[in-house]
């Protein structure tokens with residue numbers, strides 16, 4: 142198991158580039174199952190979750206080939222899929238595996254996917270995914286830890302589906318299934334995240350007719366599989382990685398340029414930085430954010446919410462920053478229960494945070510101290526790395542396999558900016 146050893150406090154300087162979005166790439170990879178035409182994905186992020194999805198697809202019979210090793214362009218050929226079962230071994234390591242359910246069912250009329258189960262950030266059910274597919278005519282049975290879905294030979298039928306909550310995964314699963322359904326599917330109360338918009342763009346390249354992505358109502362016209370096209374696609378930049386790097390610059394009071402960002406996907410984040418009196422410029426055309434040394438950041442009250450609200454995936458990282466600003470902040474987590482696992486670890490580093498239900502009260506101006514800490518989930522890990530950059534002395538961040546799920550070479554990116562961070566293998 143790898144650990145990070147980080148020595149602080151640090152000041153950063155230079156330019157850092159954001160990788161492609163993990164959460165946009167995963168559904169796009171699942172959508173590859175819909176088409177027998179070969180498709181190339183460009184600039185794939187080198188991440189554990191992406192490898193897991195690749196393995197899962199290969200287990201189903203997907204042929205993959207490296208087209209450009211340096212830039213990680215991969216071609217995929219789903220013309221001879223031989224299995225419709227996503228097994229527990231892979232699904233247990235990545236909840237997003239459930240995204241193969243919709244495409245497999247739509248194309249092959251049957252699919253079995255292991256139930257993802259709970260995870261560190263709370264109970265994460267898939268009832269909305271299943272409700273949507275059922276409304277389209279699927280029969281769903283849950284047996285021995287697996288979801289078995291099937292549909293009559295005529296396939297799925299387009300219909301109107303109103304989600305009880307704008308779930309990102311459920312919206313994606315239904316969108317993908319709807320591409321090969323008969324007739325029109327309308328998803329009401331759909332998730333509006335940029336990753337949904339990217340999936341819609343990808344499906345359109347495939348040949349699908351989709352409108353409304355980015356709003357609460359998405360319409361998909363079913364298409365015939367014979368009309369699917371071959372093409373190359375580059376997923377959007379990772380807005381959560383961008384936010385994490387920007388927070389690293391602000392925390393360390395540094396002058397840093399973050400490249401390859403889509404600022405239009407990060408409006409609530411930049412709005413919050415303005416409230417905090419952070420000094421920065423954003424150049425939408427050049428796709429960069431320039432962070433200047435910000436000495437007097439102010440406390441804030443933040444609520445996580447579905448897009449376009451403040452993302453739950455940046456909540457932990459923001460909390461690390463809030464330990465360094467003037468005054469007391471309040472962070473309310475509205476998307477996931479139990480997404481405050483980083484708090485007890487941050488407290489080991491001397492953070493002053495009090496939890497009350499779904500709210501965290503964070504005292505600012507805290508002198509953090511290096512300590513041994515443990516990653517509990519992906520974003521919690523990032524929060525600990527950020528805290529370690531400003532903490533006095535040495536921090537050992539254990540179990541960084543969580544971090545490797547979603548951050549491409551974070552230690553290399555941070556050390557190129559001047560951080561004292563090393564990956565060590567525990568023997």
Ligand code: UD1
Nearest residue numbers: 164237264265266267268269270308309310311454476477
């Ligand atoms: C996706 C992201 C994850 C992010 C989350 C919220 C990917 C691979 N992951 O996860 O990083 O934190 O969006 O922005 O893109 N829910 C139900 N029933 C369902 C589905 C969801 O009750 O059938 C609940 C969940 O328990 C959770 C909330 O809805 O409380 C949000 O979940 P959802 O939007 O589905 O998140 P994911 O797609 O799992």
